[in-house]
Amino acid sequence: MEKKLEGLLAKLYRNSHLEKPELLYLLEKITYQRAGLLFAYARKTRVKTYKRRVYLRALVEFSNHCRNNCWYCGLRRDNKKVARYRLLPEAILACCSSAYQAGYRTVVLQSGEDEFYAATVLADLIQTIKKECPGMAVTLSTGEAPREKYYRLYRAGADRFLLRHETISTDLYERYHPGMNHEQRLQCLKELKEIGYQTGAGFIVGLPGQTDAVLAEELLFLKEFDPDMVGIGPLIPHPETPLGNSSAGSVEKTFILLALIRLLLPEVLLPVTTAVNTLDRHGWEKGLAAGANVIMPVVSPAECRRKYEIYKDKSGVDYAALPEIKRRVEKAGFELDMSRGDSYSYKRLRSAERSG
Ligand code: SF4
Numbered sequence: 001m002e003k004k005l006e007g008l009l010a011k012l013y014r015n016s017h018l019e020k021p022e023l024l025y026l027l028e029k030i031t032y033q034r035a036g037l038l039f040a041y042a043r044k045t046r047v048k049t050y051k052r053r054v055y056l057r058a059l060v061e062f063s064n065h066c067r068n069n070c071w072y073c074g075l076r077r078d079n080k081k082v083a084r085y086r087l088l089p090e091a092i093l094a095c096c097s098s099a100y101q102a103g104y105r106t107v108v109l110q111s112g113e114d115e116f117y118a119a120t121v122l123a124d125l126i127q128t129i130k131k132e133c134p135g136m137a138v139t140l141s142t143g144e145a146p147r148e149k150y151y152r153l154y155r156a157g158a159d160r161f162l163l164r165h166e167t168i169s170t171d172l173y174e175r176y177h178p179g180m181n182h183e184q185r186l187q188c189l190k191e192l193k194e195i196g197y198q199t200g201a202g203f204i205v206g207l208p209g210q211t212d213a214v215l216a217e218e219l220l221f222l223k224e225f226d227p228d229m230v231g232i233g234p235l236i237p238h239p240e241t242p243l244g245n246s247s248a249g250s251v252e253k254t255f256i257l258l259a260l261i262r263l264l265l266p267e268v269l270l271p272v273t274t275a276v277n278t279l280d281r282h283g284w285e286k287g288l289a290a291g292a293n294v295i296m297p298v299v300s301p302a303e304c305r306r307k308y309e310i311y312k313d314k315s316g317v318d319y320a321a322l323p324e325i326k327r328r329v330e331k332a333g334f335e336l337d338m339s340r341g342d343s344y345s346y347k348r349l350r351s352a353e354r355s356g
Contacts, residue, residue, distance in 0.1 A: 005029055006037065012263045013041040017223065020216050026260065027212040032252035035259065035290075042259035042291030045266045050293050052334045055269065055341030056325070057106045057139065057296040058099035061308040062087040066112025068143075071176040072204075072246075074238030074309040075112045081240050083307050086116060089125045091301070093132065099299045100133040102322055105340045107136060108162070108296060113143035123156035130157040137340040139200075144184065147191045154195050159342075161192045162200035164231055168221040169214050172207050176243070189225065198343045200229030200269075205257060206249020207235055215257065223264045228343035229294075230261050230268050233275030236311035251279040255290040262291030267344040269294050278314055285332040294341070297325060 008026055012018050018026070030038055063086040066075045074082055087095075096107045107129065111117070126138050139160035140153060150161070165185055167173050173182040193199045203218045204210075222230055234249030254276055262270060271294035272287030280286060284295055297320060298305055308314070320328075326336050342350075 002029075009037055009041055012260075013045065016264055016266055018264075020220060023216040023219055023260070024212055027215050027256075030256055032255060035256055038256065038259045038263075039290050042262040043289065045262050046291045046293055049266050049344070053293065053337035053341075054288060054329050054334045055106070055294045055337050055339070056104060056322075057108045057271070057294060057341075058096070058102075058104040058299040059108045059110060059296045060087075060092060060095045060099075061110050061298060061300045061304060062092045062095075063111035063114045063116065064304075064308050065114040065116065066143075067115060068113050068180060069178050070180075070241075071178070072207075072235055072237040072241050072243040072311075074240060074311055076241060079238070079240045082309050085304055085307050086114070087300070087304065089121060089128075092125060093128055095299055095301070096129050096133055096136065100136055103338045104299075105136055105338060106139060106160075107133075107299075108139040108141055110141040110162075111143075117142070119145075119149045119152045123152055126153060126156040126158050135340065137342065139198075141200075144180075144188050147195075150188075150192055150197070151195050154197055158197065159346075160198040160200065160229065162202075162229060162231060163189055163192060164200075164202035164204075165189060165221075167203050167207060167210065167214065168217050169210070172209055172214065175209070176207060189227075193225075193227075198228040198346050200231055201225055201227040202229075202231035202233075204249065205232055205234045205254045206247070208243070208246050219257075219260055219264060222261060226265065226345075228269060228345060229271070230265065231271055231273055232257055232261070233273035234279055236275050236278060238309065238311045248279060251276055251283070255286055258287055258292050259290040269341065269343055271296050274298075274314060275311070278311070284328060288329070288332050288334055295325065295329075 064075050069076045137159045140158050141162040170182040234251050234254045236248050237243035237246045270292045272284050272292045277283035
């Protein structure tokens, strides 16, 4: 590996920071085959912060209705071919309870942007989950909402919120998310953080028109925003969408980006997302080796999984039972941690509150 690359990687490992031209250089020069040193630094960083622990989140996809029309997503409102479903609060609670009994201590409630679930309904549900599953962290991933709704759900006990910003490029965002506003998206993220949620941002890898310069900006945005969690994944365009004939994003580039994110944000909670597993059946193992430390198995009822069709042929791996997940994680040299797996900033806040 050339000296300049080695020097930049060592600097990134040491300082958790690089300037944009330096990041751009790495993005242009490093291929998956030449990323050994990058992955080694990323693993070292993750071991320093999280040891070899891998946190599990039980993902409940409770509604596939969505008011939006993103150009790549099978749940977009204009896709009339997807069979829509909604789980009622009792059914969502049943998923959470069985995940709790299996040992999960984080549940992620995910849906399209579906206004069917009013703030009062979700707040009641969160309170019930907290009562029936003591110690369970509740993460929401339900899209954009007014600040009052976010606040209400936080007051009801929600701990975390995932809202991928999708891309930091206003041009690309507004091209592929008709009717949506980039500034508003970023404002929602800011508000979630201000309210007190452990907040997750993230972007799509491989949107048509996304250059390495845009990816460098994605990384710098994450560094500056400093989220608790980052979820990234390669684009997999659903055939029934305007991007249906476009190529998928590169899963190899996604591993490189995971490693760069680990180095820029050593403490971040970094999942290997479903899209990675869909394009690479060893996605978990390769993602963990690149510095990721979270996996999110889907625990929604079997009849819903097929219908939560963000893209086609979602990986069945993400429906694996715990013993199989444990086997794979351990074989890859890591260990499952079934605790809540809160972010470092949250833990620091709680310990300051206790001592103050
Ligand atoms: S990406 Fe999210 S907001 Fe966009 S259509 Fe799909 S579910 Fe809806």
